[in-house]
Amino acid sequence: MKIVGISGSIVGSKTRTAMDYTLKTVKEKYPDAEVTLIDLADYDIQFSDGRNYMEYEGDTGFITKTIMEADAIIIGTPIFQASIPATLKNIFDLLPVNAFRDKVVSMLVTAGTPKHYLIIEQNLKPILAYMKAQIVQTYVFIEEKDFHRKEIVNDDVLFRIERLVEDTVMLTETYTKIREKKEEQYDF
Incomplete structure (x- = not known):
């Protein structure tokens, strides 16, 4: 299984910190994953x-x-000016419309205010759905207060990241099995 983590900004450190922890969790729990x-x-x-x-x-x-x-794909993104960063949006623009077909996509978000969760619901999820992603519906939302000195200090956030990793891998394995079973029905 190939898992790609995207840290979706060219500035700041919080999203990268969260993505580092997330991918470390993937490697520890699923050592066979690439x-x-x-x-x-x-x-x-x-x-x-x-x-x-x-x-x-x-x-x-x-x-x-x-x-x-x-x-x-695990997408990590900050919220800037009530939107995802242009660098992340550009990545979506570079890809074909069906880029995420047969792929599971989960999200991790860093934001300065609790109201920014709306950006994921109203901006990022529709883009991913349009690009045919199998979206992990629950995402990890991390606020400014959850960080201290480039470390995540909220144990609940760490637990939610571990759950996000489990859900991402489990959904990927499930969709792969369903797709393989469906392909077996064809004779070519």
């Missing part, structure tokens, strides 16, 4: 210009191909 972190701050990504994702080269090509090859 885990890749894409921190958008570490790459030079082109703006989408409408080309097929396979035509991009360099960092942009690496990121799009890695996402397309994944079985599951």
